Amino acid sequence: MTARGQRPLPALAALLFVAMLLPPARQWLEGSMTLQMLVQIPLLVGVGYLLAPAIPQRIDAYLARWNHGGITSVVLASLVGLFWMLPRSLDAAVTEPWMAIAKFVSLPLLLGLPLGLGWPRMGFVVRGVFLLELIATFFRLGWLYLVSPVRLCNNFLLDDQQRSGEYMLVIGGLIFVGVAAKLLWGRFDQS
Amino acid sequence: MPILRTLLASALILAIGGAVLTAATDGFHAFTSETARRLDVQRDPPPVPTVALETQSGTLINLTSLRGRWVVVDFIYTRCLTWCLALGGEFAQLQDQLAGPLADGKLVLLSISFDPAHDTPLQLGAYQQRFGGHADGWIAARPTRDADLRQLLRTFGVTVVPDTMGGYVHNAAIQIVDPQGRLVQIVDAGNPQAVAQIMRQHLAR
Numbered sequence: 001m002t003a004r005g006q007r008p009l010p011a012l013a014a015l016l017f018v019a020m021l022l023p024p025a026r027q028w029l030e031g032s033m034t035l036q037m038l039v040q041i042p043l044l045v046g047v048g049y050l051l052a053p054a055i056p057q058r059i060d061a062y063l064a065r066w067n068h069g070g071i072t073s074v075v076l077a078s079l080v081g082l083f084w085m086l087p088r089s090l091d092a093a094v095t096e097p098w099m100a101i102a103k104f105v106s107l108p109l110l111l112g113l114p115l116g117l118g119w120p121r122m123g124f125v126v127r128g129v130f131l132l133e134l135i136a137t138f139f140r141l142g143w144l145y146l147v148s149p150v151r152l153c154n155n156f157l158l159d160d161q162q163r164s165g166e167y168m169l170v171i172g173g174l175i176f177v178g179v180a181a182k183l184l185w186g187r188f189d190q191s
Numbered sequence: 192m193p194i195l196r197t198l199l200a201s202a203l204i205l206a207i208g209g210a211v212l213t214a215a216t217d218g219f220h221a222f223t224s225e226t227a228r229r230l231d232v233q234r235d236p237p238p239v240p241t242v243a244l245e246t247q248s249g250t251l252i253n254l255t256s257l258r259g260r261w262v263v264v265d266f267i268y269t270r271c272l273t274w275c276l277a278l279g280g281e282f283a284q285l286q287d288q289l290a291g292p293l294a295d296g297k298l299v300l301l302s303i304s305f306d307p308a309h310d311t312p313l314q315l316g317a318y319q320q321r322f323g324g325h326a327d328g329w330i331a332a333r334p335t336r337d338a339d340l341r342q343l344l345r346t347f348g349v350t351v352v353p354d355t356m357g358g359y360v361h362n363a364a365i366q367i368v369d370p371q372g373r374l375v376q377i378v379d380a381g382n383p384q385a386v387a388q389i390m391r392q393h394l395a396r
Contacts, residue, residue: 068197075201079208083215091224095350154224154350154362 010054013047017108020044030094033156034164038171041084041107048112049119060117073118074130080111085141087152094155135176142168225362228348229377236373240346242339244303244332247315252332254343255372261298261393262368263386266349267331268306268359269318278302278363281383283322286329288387292394293328300329305340305351305361307333347374367393 019025020043029040067073083089084107092099122130144152146165151158213219221227241255263285265278282300292298302318304310310318315331334340344351351361365386367376378386 065193066196066200068193071197072200072204076204076208079204079212082208083212086215087223088221088227089215091350151225151360151362152223155352157352157354157360159355 007054009050010052013050016043017047017104020047021104026100033090033153033160034167036090036094037164038167041103044104044107045112045115048108048110048114049116051108051113052116055113055117063117064121067118067121069126070118070120070122071126073114074122074126076114077111077118078133080106081137084111085137091153091155131175131179135172135179138168138172138175142166142172224348224350225364231348232374232377236369236375237346239368239372239374240339240342242343243335244330245312245335247312247319247326247331249312251335252330257299257301257368258372259370260296261292261370261390262301263298263390264301264303264347264366264368265363265380266305266344266347266351266361267302267318268304269310269314270306271358273358273360278365278380279318279322279324281365281380281386282329283319283324284383285387285390286324286327288383289328289390292390297394298328298390302329302331303343304331304333305344305349306359307335307340348377369393 020029020040029035084103089099089103093103094100119127142165144165145161145168148161148165152161216222217227217230221230239254241253243251243253245251263282265282267278279302282302285300286293289298293300302315304315310333312333315333316326319326319329319331334343343349347366349361351359354360363380365378365380366374367378367389369375376389378389
């Protein structure tokens with residue numbers, strides 16, 4: 001595929017980003033914990049991931065010198081992910097304007113984009129560790145949100161929190177099935 | 192060389208990320224905004240705002256006019272069927288347990304409604320009576336202006352969200368204001384004995 005052939009994806013990502021900034025979209029997606037955590041945040045990460053092909057070859061090559069095997073990408077993405085897993089951050093992102101800005105900037109640029117740039121450079125082991133940790137995180141957080149008798153966010157309702165927990169268990173399970181299927185029947189590059 | 196550079200970059204990101212996470216959780220103490228607001232007031236007690244309140248008897252008082260006394264504050268709405276019922280019962284129990292200091296005027300209980308459109312003085316009085324409470328040392332009041340309500344909620348760190356049944360859900364707790372008019376402590380609701388104990392300690396000091 002030529003560089004020009006890859007352009008539609010970044011353009012789509014940019015369009016999606018602008019659409020998500022619109023007040024009605026924000027109001028809807030930030031009105032419930034489930035939508036913010038499991039739709040809005042993943043979409044913002046996806047925007048960054050899809051932007052990766054738009055990064056000029058020269059810059060990508062330069063960054064790669066600091067990103068052997070995609071390790072730096074994984075470290076950065078994990079830390080930013082950790083930050084947005086704090087119930088406190090989810091709360092503040094709805095009420096504090098500067099935290100909302102931080103969300104819309106950091107999730108695409110410091111989580112999605114590094115993953116998009118680093119993923120092709122990651123070997124089997126790094127990808128495996130990353131995916132297994134992702135699955136474990138969904139299970140751990142899902143379980144916490146499901147059983148917590150107190151509200152973890154002041155801005156969201158308890159039944160919403162428990163629904164988020166259930167969905168996280170389902171998502172963790174789906175990623176697990178996907179990884180297992182890939183291991184059993186998938187094709188791997190010889191690298 | 193790329194391996195060394197990667198190590199360097201990763202270590203740098205880890206250090207910065209660790210610092211950010213430490214700051215964002217108050218040194219890994221506060222993972223929720225509720226814990227954070229409690230830590231905040233203990234560290235740096237905010238002064239309560241100067242706002243007018245209309246009491247259950249229809250008189251206007253200013254929140255700052257309660258200075259010189261300890262004030263135990265909760266936030267309620269009288270149509271509430273969940274937490275505020277517990278809070279109302281708790282305040283009625285506190286009236287008994289802290290009858291002495293309440294009669295001496297060293298302490299006052301204050302329920303502030305965040306639903307002033309519905310909670311008229313009549314409703315507020317009925318709310319107190321529902322729990323066998325009486326007006327001695329327990330003020331139930333509503334803010335008179337929207338801006339005042341917002342300022343109160345902001346200072347006390349109370350978040351009110353509509354629930355799916357036409358009511359509200361809020362982070363119900365018991366807020367303690369010292370005689371200098373500063374919000375000094377926030378404790379869990381649901382345990383009047385513990386609150387009475389805390390207040391006796393404050394008053395003995």
